[in-house]
Amino acid sequence: MEQKTLITSTNFNVFLAQKRLMASKCRKCGALFLPPRAICPTCWESELEWVELSGKGKLAAFTCISITPTWMAAAGYGRNNPYCSGIIQTTEGPKIACRIEGVDARDPESIKIGTLVEVDIRERTQGDKKIPYLAFKVA
Numbered sequence: 256m257e258q259k260t261l262i263t264s265t266n267f268n269v270f271l272a273q274k275r276l277m278a279s280k281c282r283k284c285g286a287l288f289l290p291p292r293a294i295c296p297t298c299w300e301s302e303l304e305w306v307e308l309s310g311k312g313k314l315a316a317f318t319c320i321s322i323t324p325t326w327m328a329a330a331g332y333g334r335n336n337p338y339c340s341g342i343i344q345t346t347e348g349p350k351i352a353c354r355i356e357g358v359d360a361r362d363p364e365s366i367k368i369g370t371l372v373e374v375d376i377r378e379r380t381q382g383d384k385k386i387p388y389l390a391f392k393v394a
């Protein structure tokens with residue numbers, strides 16, 4: 256368990272860069288949060304801890320995007336190369352929005368809710384920086 260690292264989105268991204276999917280866990284009621292929260296909204300506990308998730312889950316919802324934001328267009332996505340974004344329900348329970356890889360975004364009807372997925376942390380280039388981002392791929 257990680258006890259000294261503050262629960263912030265910056266530190267969540269630091270863990271992503273280490274290929275680790277981390278959630279926060281309430282020490283009082285045991286609730287898990289992904290993306291991590293620093294305060295439990297159920298019992299107002301502020302002593303949460305980092306826990307690493309298994310990286311397994313299933314596809315809960317998705318959409319295929321062909322009208323893309325500028326930075327996705329710069330990465331080659333668009334009308335002729337759509338990408339899939341969705342909600343994953345992790346095996347541990349929390350749900351998170353992220354990119355979905357290993358599916359055919361040109362054929363949304365081929366993508367099925369409930370498909371088993373596993374974490375697939377990737378990087379995108381922005382200027383001279385590599386920025387990690389969360390994705391899941393078909394298991």
Ligand SMILES: [Zn+2]
Nearest residue numbers: 281284295298
């Ligand atoms: Zn709690």
